[in-house]
Amino acid sequence: MTKLKMWNLTDLEDLKRGLIPPDAVREMTVEALVDTGAVSLVIPEDVAHALGLSVIQVRTVIMADGNKRDLPTMGGMRIEICGRQMICDAYVTPAGTMPLIGQIPLEYLDLVVDPNTREVRVFSEDGPRAHLLRVAA
Numbered sequence: 111m112t113k114l115k116m117w118n119l120t121d122l123e124d125l126k127r128g129l130i131p132p133d134a135v136r137e138m139t140v141e142a143l144v145d146t147g148a149v150s151l152v153i154p155e156d157v158a159h160a161l162g163l164s165v166i167q168v169r170t171v172i173m174a175d176g177n178k179r180d181l182p183t184m185g186g187m188r189i190e191i192c193g194r195q196m197i198c199d200a201y202v203t204p205a206g207t208m209p210l211i212g213q214i215p216l217e218y219l220d221l222v223v224d225p226n227t228r229e230v231r232v233f234s235e236d237g238p239r240a241h242l243l244r245v246a247a
Contacts, residue, residue: 148212156205
């Protein structure tokens with residue numbers, strides 16, 4: 111399990127503009143399962159509502175058991191894992207389900223799963239590196 115800290119992105123922007131006080135920023139910290147077979151971030155509905163996130167779209171996804179389900183994507187939020195932050199959205203599952211950290215947040219934050227300890231750790235102390243494809247004009 112890995113600590114996942116989340117903030118409502120709109121609240122953070124309103125704080126920066128001086129529109130709300132620091133204690134009005136909705137944030138939450140949960141223990142999440144790192145699932146290298148998952149692609150995105152997944153949070154339970156009760157967490158999404160506590161953060162005040164909005165539905166962006168509903169998409170059909172294939173669950174680990176092979177079943178298809180329509181899940182809402184909610185955002186925007188800032189997340190932190192192992193001291194590294196990014197802005198993202200998340201799929202939302204029913205209240206009480208386990209939060210999942212998939213490959214996109216791991217890659218973006220330059221984090222890896224140690225196969226021996228199953229712990230998430232920072233890959234490069236130099237910080238995340240954006241490996242971009244070079245496109246010829």
